[in-house]
Each structure stands twice: as structure tokens, then as C-alpha cells.
Amino acid sequence: MLDTAAIWGITGTTVTSFMFIWAIYSQYVPRHLRSYIEKYAYKMIGWVTLYVHIKFNEYTDEGLKRSENYDAIRNYLSTNSAARALRLKADESKNSKALVLSMDDHEEVEDAFDGVKVKWYSSLKEIQTQSSGYGRSSSGERRFFTLTFHRRHRGMIIESYITHVLREGREIGLRNRERKLFTNNSSSEWYAWRSGKWSNVPFHHPATFETLAMDPEKKERIKKDLVKFSKGKDYYKKVGKPWKRGYLLFGPPGTGKSTMISAIANFLEYDVYDLELTTVKDNSELKKLLLDTKGKSIIVIEDIDCSLDLTGQRKSKKEEDEEEEDEEEKKKEEEKKKMEGEKQSKVTLSGLLNSIDGLWSACSDEKIIIFTTNFVDKLDPALIRRGRMDNHIEMSYCRFEAFKVLAKNYLEIETHELYGEIERLLEETDVSPADVAETLMPKSDEEDADVCIKRLVKTVEEEKEKAKKLAEEEEKSKAERQERRRKKKEEAEEKKKKKKIEEEDKKKKSEEEDKKVKGSEENSDLHESNGTN
Ligand SMILES: Nc1ncnc2c1ncn2[C@@H]1O[C@H](COP(=O)(O)OP(=O)(O)OP(=O)(O)O)[C@@H](O)[C@H]1O
Ligand SMILES: [Mg+2]
Numbered sequence: 382m383l384d385t386a387a388i389w390g391i392t393g394t395t396v397t398s399f400m401f402i403w404a405i406y407s408q409y410v411p412r413h414l415r416s417y418i419e420k421y422a423y424k425m426i427g428w429v430t431l432y433v434h435i436k437f438n439e440y441t442d443e444g445l446k447r448s449e450n451y452d453a454i455r456n457y458l459s460t461n462s463a464a465r466a467l468r469l470k471a472d473e474s475k476n477s478k479a480l481v482l483s484m485d486d487h488e489e490v491e492d493a494f495d496g497v498k499v500k501w502y503s504s505l506k507e508i509q510t511q512s513s514g515y516g517r518s519s520s521g522e523r524r525f526f527t528l529t530f531h532r533r534h535r536g537m538i539i540e541s542y543i544t545h546v547l548r549e550g551r552e553i554g555l556r557n558r559e560r561k562l563f564t565n566n567s568s569s570e571w572y573a574w575r576s577g578k579w580s581n582v583p584f585h586h587p588a589t590f591e592t593l594a595m596d597p598e599k600k601e602r603i604k605k606d607l608v609k610f611s612k613g614k615d616y617y618k619k620v621g622k623p624w625k626r627g628y629l630l631f632g633p634p635g636t637g638k639s640t641m642i643s644a645i646a647n648f649l650e651y652d653v654y655d656l657e658l659t660t661v662k663d664n665s666e667l668k669k670l671l672l673d674t675k676g677k678s679i680i681v682i683e684d685i686d687c688s689l690d691l692t693g694q695r696k697s698k699k700e701e702d703e704e705e706e707d708e709e710e711k712k713k714e715e716e717k718k719k720m721e722g723e724k725q726s727k728v729t730l731s732g733l734l735n736s737i738d739g740l741w742s743a744c745s746d747e748k749i750i751i752f753t754t755n756f757v758d759k760l761d762p763a764l765i766r767r768g769r770m771d772n773h774i775e776m777s778y779c780r781f782e783a784f785k786v787l788a789k790n791y792l793e794i795e796t797h798e799l800y801g802e803i804e805r806l807l808e809e810t811d812v813s814p815a816d817v818a819e820t821l822m823p824k825s826d827e828e829d830a831d832v833c834i835k836r837l838v839k840t841v842e843e844e845k846e847k848a849k850k851l852a853e854e855e856e857k858s859k860a861e862r863q864e865r866r867r868k869k870k871e872e873a874e875e876k877k878k879k880k881k882i883e884e885e886d887k888k889k890k891s892e893e894e895d896k897k898v899k900g901s902e903e904n905s906d907l908h909e910s911n912g913t914n
Pocket of ligand 1: 633637
């Protein structure tokens with residue numbers, strides 16, 4: 382029997398001899414010969430081994446593009462390796478909000494799937510990269526994972542296990558990723574150094590459905606709709622519909638349309654693409670931009686009515702009702718605006734519709750498109766029809782239910798003696814949630830809930846008074862306008878009458894003159910005939 386010292390001795394000698402042989406091999410066997418030896422060695426191992434190896438590189442062959450599969454595997458293994466591997470690596474990826482623990486180089490972990498055991502190895506290889514223009518070459522590192530399993534499970538592993546690993550890994554990646562807010566670059570920047578079509582910043586908007594003040598039932602309906610959509614991959618596939626949903630948010634300024642978008646993004650954990658249509662040159666550019674967006678995202682076009690002249694035919698109809706004297710000036714202004722718009726962007730309504738539908742049918746990723754507007758009546762029906770904009774949500778003025786949410790958020794109170802008064806006031810007065818929120822917010826440490834609530838009552842009362850005055854003034858100016866219009870009409874009719882009378886007089890006069898001329902001609906004819914007789 383060998384004692385411990387003897388075992389250590391033998392092991393030590395073996396390791397030393399191996400290292401010695403390896404050093405000689407690396408140093409004295411030329412590179413081209415080494416690749417030959419390695420090639421045949423692998424072949425021989427292949428004849429005797431019962432195991433299959435699959436390699437997943439960190440970078441794709443095309444160049445420096447990181448492999449999505451490698452990242453997905455790393456994410457998948459991170460859960461496994463955190464529990465089992467002895468040496469871990471803490472990666473602080475710029476796209477990840479959480480620390481990703483993956484196995485360190487030259488580590489291995491085991492995994493099991495359907496009762497079959499597999500092994501994953503993480504390896505590192507030194508490579509010589511090409512020169513950087515000065516004839517120099519530098520060395521770099523390339524990492525890769527190797528999946529090893531028994532030959533007899535080849536079919537199952539390739540068909541099911543790898544798909545499972547990639548899908549799980551991608552889902553983990555999506556859960557851990559840092560969400561982004563994108564904005565589109567102008568096309569002149571697209572091909573500048575690393576610019577691309579979209580620029581992004583981390584998305585950290587704190588709005589949630591809990592902090593969003595609106596009718597609770599409506600809020601609940603929207604949340605259910607969103608959940609149904611986000612879980613509807615198979616359903617959409619079954620009914621043959623692209624996996625997308627359109628929302629139209631409309632309502633007066635400050636009623637929470639933009640806040641709602643942030644709440645939706647936080648609720649579903651989606652990225653946000655804020656599309657500025659006025660910087661998009663034409664329809665094809667728009668299409669390219671939309672095709673360059675990823676899944677699990679919201680594409681937002683704010684103030685769609687102002688972004689472009691999408692409402693051409695409707696404006697002229699509205700103008701008919703406007704006062705005649707302002708008409709010319711307004712028309713001129715509109716034309717000027719239109720010309721300015723044309724200079725910046727040639728995106729048309731049909732271009733926008735095609736891009737949206739083209740995009741949806743082209744990629745069946747999970748995407749929500751949201752349009753916001755202050756004037757829903759101005760929009761072309763084609764733009765907001767169901768199927769394109771499936772859900773129309775009105776964001777309205779702050780009523781009592783919405784106020785209660787704001788009071789709870791801003792002042793942490795659920796009741797107050799003035800609640801009854803506030804309920805009555807808010808039913809009668811249109812105040813935006815933005816105004817209510819601003820009034821409720823304490824402006825100093827000395828201000829408590831009581832002060833803020835009283836201030837709100839005062840503000841709403843003032844608003845009510847203002848609205849009353851405004852309505853009176855509007856009524857007055859409407860009456861004045863009507864009076865002016867009536868007078869103008871009367872004057873025009875008077876003018877018309879006068880003109881008619883004048884024309885009739887003229888006609889009469891000319892008829893009389895004609896008669897006179899005729900009479901005198903007849904007389905002279907008579908004289909002439911008498912003379913000849
Ligand atoms: N429904 C709401 N719930 C909670 N806060 C709100 C709500 N509406 C407005 N606010 C507050 O008012 C601010 C302005 O609201 P927001 O920008 O969402 O309005 P909007 O409807 O998008 O206005 P606009 O039409 O001018 O773009 C927000 O930052 C938020 O603090
Ligand atoms: Mg807004």
C-alpha cells in the first residue's frame with residue numbers, strides 16, 4: 382500500500398514531467414506542425430471517445446459582434462454555476478441591471494435535462510488579431526463554452542436541450558437587462574461612428590400604475606389588457622395575428638398621457654422608443670427606424686396631431702366655421718407651417734400606416750405602439766381604427782377617485798374633513814391631475830397635509846371662478862361674434878338688394894332708351910316713306 386507521501390511524490394513527478402514535456406512542445410514544435418498534431422490527436426480522440434462536444438464562441442465569425450447565443454448560455458448557466466461552480470466571475474455588464482455571476486475561465490458545471498446529464502466547460506483561447514493599420518498585430522482572448530454529452534443523447538440534446546437553454550437564457554437576460562429609453566437620430570448621423578439609428582439612455586422613470594391617478598376600474602381594465610397581451614404569444618400565433626397592440630391616449634394637457642406610458646413600460650418591463658417624427662426625413666427612413674427596434678418595447682409617437690400634417694382634409698372643414706376676418710391670416714399661417722413641415726419631413730399618413738403595419742407583420746415580436754394627442758377629433762380615422770389602435774384611452778380631468786390616489790401618494794392620507802367639499806368641487810370643475818398634484822405637493826417642511834388640502838380647495842375654487850368668468854366671456858364674445866356676423870350678413874344683403882335695384886334701374890333706363898331710339902327710328906322711317914310718296 383502506498384502512503385500519502387508516496388502518492389504526493391508520484392503525482393508531483395507526473396505533473397512536473399507533463400509540464401516539462403508541454404513546455405518543450407510549445408517552445409520547439411513549430412506552429413504549423415502543432416496544428417497538424419492537434420488535428421490528428423482530436424481525430425484519434427474522436428474514434429475512441431463516446432462523448433460529443435459543441436462549442437459556442439463569445440464572438441460571431443463575422444467580426445467583433447458579440448454572440449447572442451453565448452450571452453444566453455452564460456445567463457442560463459449563471460443560475461446553475463452560482464450554486465455549483467467553485468470559481469465564479471462577477472460581470473458588470475452595461476446592459477444588465479443586476480450582477481451576473483458566471484463561471485470563471487476553465488470551470489465546469491453539470492446540468493441535467495430529462496434525466497440526461499451534460500457538462501458545460503468555460504474555456505479561454507489566446508488569439509493573434511490582425512494589425513491595426515501600422516503593420517502591428519496584437520494578441521487577444523476569445524472565450525467559448527463547450528457542451529459535452531454522451532453520443533446516444535445527440536438527437537434530444539440538439540433538438541430540445543439547446544433550444545431550452547437558449548430560450549431560458551434569453552428570458553433571464555430580458556429580466557436582468559437595464560431598460561432603455563431610445564430616441565431616433567437624424568439620418569445624417571446613422572452611419573457616423575457608433576451612432577446608429579437610435580440613441581439611448583437608461584430608463585428610470587418612477588411612474589407606476591399605483592402612482593397614476595385615474596378611475597380605478599379603468600386602470601384595472603388597462604392592466605388586465607396589458608397582462609393578456611404580454612402573455613399572448615401563443616394566442617396571437619393561433620389566431621394568425623402579429624403580436625402587437627396599439628394604444629391611443631388622448632386628453633387635455635397634464636392629464637397623465639406621458640405618465641401612463643412610463644407606467645406601462647415599468648409594468649411590463651419594456652424598453653421605450655420615443656419616435657420624433659419631425660426628424661424623420663421620409664417614409665422609407667421611418668420604416669428602417671421601426672424595423673431597427675427590438676421586441677418587448679413600446680414605440681411612442683407623442684402629440685401625433687402636431688408631429689405631422691396628418692389631418693389635411695379635416696382642417697379646411699373646421700376653418701369654415703371660423704370667423705371670416707381671421708380666415709385669411711389663419712390660412713396663411715397654416716400654409717407656412719405646412720411648408721416648414723415639408724422642409725423637415727416628408728412622412729405621410731399612408732407612409733406611417735404602412736410602416737406600422739409593415740413592421741407588425743414583418744416581426745412578430747412583442748411590441749406596443751402608443752400615440753398620444755390632445756385633440757382626438759383632429760386625427761384621421763384610418764390612423765386610429767381598431768386593429769391599428771386597438772385601445773382608445775381617454776385621460777380625463779382629475780375627479781375625486783383620481784384625487785384620492787394623488788392625496789395618498791403625495792400626502793399619505795386617505796381621508797380628511799374637506800374630502801366632501803373636494804369631491805363636489807372636482808365634479809364641477811375641470812382641473813388637470815398635473816395641477817392637483819402640484820398643489821398637493823408640500824413646498825416646505827412646515828407644510829403638512831392639512832395645509833396642502835386647504836390650498837387645493839382654494840385653488841379649485843379659484844379655478845371654478847376662473848372657468849365661470851371664462852365661460853361668461855366666451856358666451857359674450859360668441860354673442861358678439863354672432864351679432865357681427867348677423868350685421869355683416871345684413872349689410873351684405875342690403876348691398877345685394879341695392880345692387881339689384883341699381884341693376885334693375887339701369888335695365889329700365891336702357892330699355893327706355895332703347896324704346897326711345899326705336900321710336901325715333903320708326904318716326905324717321907315714317908317721314909322718309911311719306912317724303913318718297
Ligand atoms: N393621472 C396622473 N397621475 C399622476 N400624476 C399625474 C397624472 N397626470 C399628470 N400627472 C403629473 O403631472 C405631470 C405632467 O403629466 P404628463 O406629462 O403625463 O401629462 P400629459 O397628459 O402627457 O400632458 P401633455 O398633453 O402636455 O403632454 C406628471 O409629471 C405627473 O407628475
Ligand atoms: Mg405628454
